[in-house]
Amino acid sequence: MTSLGISLVDALTGESRRAAAADRAVRGSDWRHAVVATVGSDGTITTTDGIVARRMEPYVGAKVGDVVVITVSSAGGWACWGRFASGSGSAWTPYAATFAASGGGAAIGNGLLDAEYTLNGDECTLRISFVAGSTTTFGSGGLRWGLPFTSAALPNASMFWAGSGMCSDAGLAYYSGICRISGSQNYLVGISPTTATGSAATEWRAATPFTWANTDYASFGVTYKIA
DSSP: OOHHHHHHHHHHHHHHHHHHHHOHHHHOOEEEEEEEEEEOTTSEEEETTSOEEEEOTTOOSOOTTOEEEEEEOTTSOEEEEEEOOOTTOOSOEEEOOOEEETTSOEEOTTOEEEEEEEEETTEEEEEEEEEOOTTOEEOSSOEEEEOSSOBOOOSSTTOEEEEEEEEEETTTEEEEEEEEEETTOSEEEEEEOOOSTTOOOEEOBTTBSSOOOTTOEEEEEEEEEBO
């Protein structure tokens, strides 16, 4: 065979290989990484390049921007295994917690909020740390700190997940307490324990369990089921 013939054979072979690699029916199943654009209510995600993939059971708490593993069958069906680990290798993910009051008027101002969570299936464990600043306002009603995911529904309004909580009137006293997450909510509240027989436990407010001011702080830890 002449050199021209050999070159032609090589070119045709290369083109055939490229065509086969692009055809799922030829190459079979495959996987790659993708970025989540939207999260569907039907157990699917849609990637930034338009692929709709069904989430596998461990991938709960999907959110926009996740870098995930998607795989396709030879029949063309897409599935999403879950997100890649973060660059640090930590299972804990920082998130932007919110600070509010049930009656309005609360704002973090120049205070500090640091929060992170870790997921195990539909179980979310989180930490929220709060330090009031000179321009932090506490509004009216119960103080609320935001969750990374909305909590699952519970059978009764009197049921909730309970966790630990502590706050400090800085330089003066510590106040132990608990935190509570009710069903289908996106926030937790701090609660002071009862101090006398017959007294009622009270949600933390602008003046409970002390009058909050600059440098006062609180921290929470809780595990709950996500929706």
